[in-house]
Amino acid sequence: MKAIIKITLKQGVLDPQGKAIETALARRGFNGIEEVRQGKLIEIMLNEKDEAKAKAQLVDMCEKLLANMVIENYEIELAMTDNQAGQA
Amino acid sequence: MKAIIKITLKQGVLDPQGKAIETALARRGFNGIEEVRQGKLIEIMLNEKDEAKAKAQLVDMCEKLLANMVIENYEIELAMTDNQAGQA
Numbered sequence: 660m661k662a663i664i665k666i667t668l669k670q671g672v673l674d675p676q677g678k679a680i681e682t683a684l685a686r687r688g689f690n691g692i693e694e695v696r697q698g699k700l701i702e703i704m705l706n707e708k709d710e711a712k713a714k715a716q717l718v719d720m721c722e723k724l725l726a727n728m729v730i731e732n733y734e735i736e737l738a739m740t741d742n743q744a745g746q747a
Numbered sequence: 748m749k750a751i752i753k754i755t756l757k758q759g760v761l762d763p764q765g766k767a768i769e770t771a772l773a774r775r776g777f778n779g780i781e782e783v784r785q786g787k788l789i790e791i792m793l794n795e796k797d798e799a800k801a802k803a804q805l806v807d808m809c810e811k812l813l814a815n816m817v818i819e820n821y822e823i824e825l826a827m828t829d830n831q832a833g834q835a
């Protein structure tokens with residue numbers, strides 16, 4: 660099973676990386692950008708078959724290691740055995 | 748309009764950050780993890796109303812600045828004026 664975890668900064672937390680991207684885009688002539696925020700994307704391949712168990716394990720991973728709960732939010736998406744995602 | 752851009756390493760490209768997360772999770776007692784890959788998540792608030800124009804602009808941003816097309820893939824998701832996403 661494949662899990663996609665999105666980790667984003669909470670609202671109100673300063674995001675210098677996002678600001679840097681915003682400035683760089685504006686300098687390259689991209690207009691109409693109101694805000695840019697940068698987060699992390701973590702893809703985990705698990706061999707757990709049970710969806711509920713996998714979800715519980717992932718929540719545990721996020722809260723204990725992957726996300727800093729003081730300043731970050733996390734979101735978990737489960738994709739069943741679909742190996743290919745994220746191709747542009 | 749809010750856009751979510753997922754930037755991931757292409758298959759075959761070495762991902763030391765992902766490997767580090769994998770090792771850290773295993774050391775914390777999380778079993779059954781086959782692979783971890785880390786990517787970037789970029790959220791952009793645009794004031795473009797037209798979906799097609801926004802999409803074209805975002806593709807341009809990805810190819811010119813946000814993604815390194817040699818080693819990375821990108822994926823663009825558009826979310827219409829829905830301001831709140833990514834809350835855990």
